[in-house]
Structures are given as structure tokens and as C-alpha cells.
Amino acid sequence: xxxxxxxxxxxxxxMTNKKxxxxxxxxxxxxxxxxxxxxxxxPELMFVYSYEKLSINESVPSRFSPECPNSSLLNLHLHALxxxxxxxYLCASSRDYSNEQFFGPGTRLTVL
Amino acid sequence: xxxxxxxxQYQHVQEGEDFTTYCNSSTTLSNxxxxxxxxxxxxxxxxxxVKSGEVKKQKRLxxxxxxxxxxxxxxxxxxxTTDVGTYFCAGPGTNAGKSTFGDGTTLTVKP
Numbered sequence: 001x002x003x004x005x006x007x008x009x010x011x012x013x014x015m016t017n018k019k020x021x022x023x024x025x026x027x028x029x030x031x032x033x034x035x036x037x038x039x040x041x042x043p044e045l046m047f048v049y050s051y052e053k054l055s056i057n058e059s060v061p062s063r064f065s066p067e068c069p070n071s072s073l074l075n076l077h078l079h080a081l082x083x084x085x086x087x088x089y090l091c092a093s094s095r096d097y098s099n100e101q102f103f104g105p106g107t108r109l110t111v112l
Numbered sequence: 113x114x115x116x117x118x119x120x121q122y123q124h125v126q127e128g129e130d131f132t133t134y135c136n137s138s139t140t141l142s143n144x145x146x147x148x149x150x151x152x153x154x155x156x157x158x159x160x161x162v163k164s165g166e167v168k169k170q171k172r173l174x175x176x177x178x179x180x181x182x183x184x185x186x187x188x189x190x191x192x193t194t195d196v197g198t199y200f201c202a203g204p205g206t207n208a209g210k211s212t213f214g215d216g217t218t219l220t221v222k223p
Contacts, residue, residue: 042216043155045211090155100157101155101157104154105153
């Protein structure tokens with residue numbers, strides 16, 4: 001299995017809602033990532049987990065809360081988002097830091 | 113912080129023409145990766161270059177890593193409509209685990 005899966009594919013939420021994005025991989029990768037991508041821009045790193053521990057937080061606002069329940073799963077909890085948070089949220093995994101990253105299909109988030 | 117600059121931002125070619133995108137860093141890179149993102153899709157890993165002066169080929173795609181390990185290029189020979197998409201280079205960031213993506217080059221191919 002060489003896939004990274006993400007759910008949901010699309011999400012529309014209001015600014016007062018709480019929602020979660022989910023990511024799963026079964027490649028035995030020990031590094032997992034959350035990226036945010038705006039249209040016509042490169043992926044922008046948000047968080048990195050290594051061996052289920054948060055190792056990098058790129059000064060992301062606290063309305064985004066990551067969680068790594070186990071080595072295969074990565075969640076991103078969303079609360080009180082702003083319209084400018086609308087973007088494609090990509091999850092990725094890699095065997096370790098120096099290896100290629102496998103990206104999931106992303107969740108396209110719209111905040112109204 | 114470390115930045116990876118990529119040019120051009122856009123390239124429009126006629127099918128059959130060649131295409132090249134360039135990636136430059138102000139600092140030496142331990143490695144560089146290339147990804148392709150189709151319209152509406154997600155980045156897909158193409159290749160990783162590690163050695164100074166390294167050249168790797170994948171069918172019509174040729175990847176080079178500069179001797180000083182500060183620049184890299186991706187060249188596509190005889191483009192096809194299936195080559196459309198945005199090509200990103202990515203270098204390792206200042207912190208382990210952090211990749212810095214170039215701004216990408218978006219390729220369109222006119223049949």
C-alpha cells in the first residue's frame with residue numbers, strides 16, 4: 001500500500017464550527033506532515049510529526065490543532081477558522097526526514 | 113531562512129517543444145527533490161538528487177544537480193499534453209523535516 005488517504009475530500013464550514021481533517025498511511029512512514037496550499041502557490045508547511053511527536057510547528061495559529069493518535073494516523077482539528085483559511089490542506093508522509101514525501105489527495109476547505 | 117527560487121513561473125509550449133525549469137538556492141543543499149502537481153491534483157514525487165553534478169533521467173525527463181549543489185534543473189524533451197502541471201523543486205530547510213518548496217513552474221502544452 002503506497003497511498004496516503006485523506007478525508008473528507010471537500011469541507012465547507014462556518015467560522016464557529018469545529019471540524020477535523022483525517023490522514024492515514026500504512027507504509028510504515030515515521031514522519032507525517034500537514035501542508036496548506038493556496039491557489040497557484042507552493043505547499044506551505046504547517047506541522048511535522050516524527051515518531052508520533054510534534055517536531056515542527058511553523059507558527060501556525062492555535063485555531064489549527066494537530067494530533068497524531070498513532071503511527072498511521074494524523075488529524076488536524078479546526079476551530080473558529082477565518083475565511084482566509086480556505087485552501088487545500090495536504091497531508092504527506094515520508095520514511096524519515098530526508099526521503100521523498102508521499103502526498104495525499106488533500107481536503108479542499110472552504111470557510112464561510 | 114533558506115529560500116529556493118524557481119524560474120520561470122509559467123511556460124507555454126507547443127506540443128513537441130522542449131521545456132526547462134530552474135531552481136536556485138543561495139546556500140548549499142544536501143539534496144533536492146522534484147515534484148509534479150497536475151491541475152486539481154496533489155504533488156507527486158519525481159526524483160531526489162543528492163550528489164554534486166548528478167544527472168538522472170526518467171524517459172523524456174532529465175534532472176541535474178549543480179556542481180556546487182546550489183542549483184538544479186528539470187528538462188523535458190518533446191513535451192506531450194500529459195506533461196501539463198506545476199513542477200516544484202524542494203530543498204531541505206534549516207530544520208530537519210522542513211522542506212522548502214520553490215514557487216513552481218506551471219507548464220501548459222498546446223496540442
